[in-house]
C-alpha cells in the first residue's frame with residue numbers, strides 16, 4: 001500500500017545492512033493530537049511508511065513498531081512501555097520516533113532528543129535537513145519522553161509539523177509533501193550514519209586500485 005510506483009533502488013547502498021527502527025506515535029484508541037481534518041496517528045504512520053521506503057531503497061533494514069492501522073486494535077492503546085520493550089529487543093542501531101506537534105499559532109518541524117552525543121548529533125543532522133526543506137528554524141531541544149529516555153540506541157523524536165496549524169496540516173496530509181519530508185529525515189540520518197560509522201562493506205573491501213597507484 002506504500003507505493004504504486006516501482007521502488008527504484010537508490011544509487012550507492014551505503015546503508016546496506018544498517019538497521020533502523022521507526023516508531024510512528026500513537027495509534028489504535030489513541031489518535032494523538034487532533035487537527036481540523038485529521039488525527040496525528042494517521043499522519044505519523046503515513047510519514048513513517050514514506051521514511052521506511054527511502055531507507056529500504058538505500059539498502060537498510062527497517063523495523064516498525066506498527067506499520068498498518070490494523071496492527072493496533074481500535075479499542076487499545078499501544079503503550080510506550082510496550083513499544084520500548086519491543087524496540088529494545090530488536091537489533092536496531094537507531095530509533096526515529098515520528099509525531100506531530102500541537103500548539104496554537106506555531107508551525108515548522110522540530111527534532112528532539114533526550115541524552116547522549118550520538119542522539120544529539122543525529123538530531124542536529126535531521127533538523128538541518130528539515131530546516132533546509134521547510135525554511136523554518138525550530139531549534140533542536142532535549143525532551144524527557146519515555147521512549148527516548150528508555151531506548152537503548154541513539155534516538156530522536158521528529159515532530160514533523162503542527163497539526164493545529166491548518167496550512168501545515170494540509171501539507172502534512174499531502175502524499176508528495178510526506179515523501180519529501182521523509183526524504184530529508186532520511187538524508188539527515190544517512191549523513192549521521194556515514195559520519196559516525198564507516199560502512200562495513202567498504203572497510204572490508206580492498207581499496208580502489210586507483211588509490212594504490214603511486
Ligand SMILES: [Zn+2]
Nearest residue numbers: 025032099100
Ligand atoms: Zn504525538
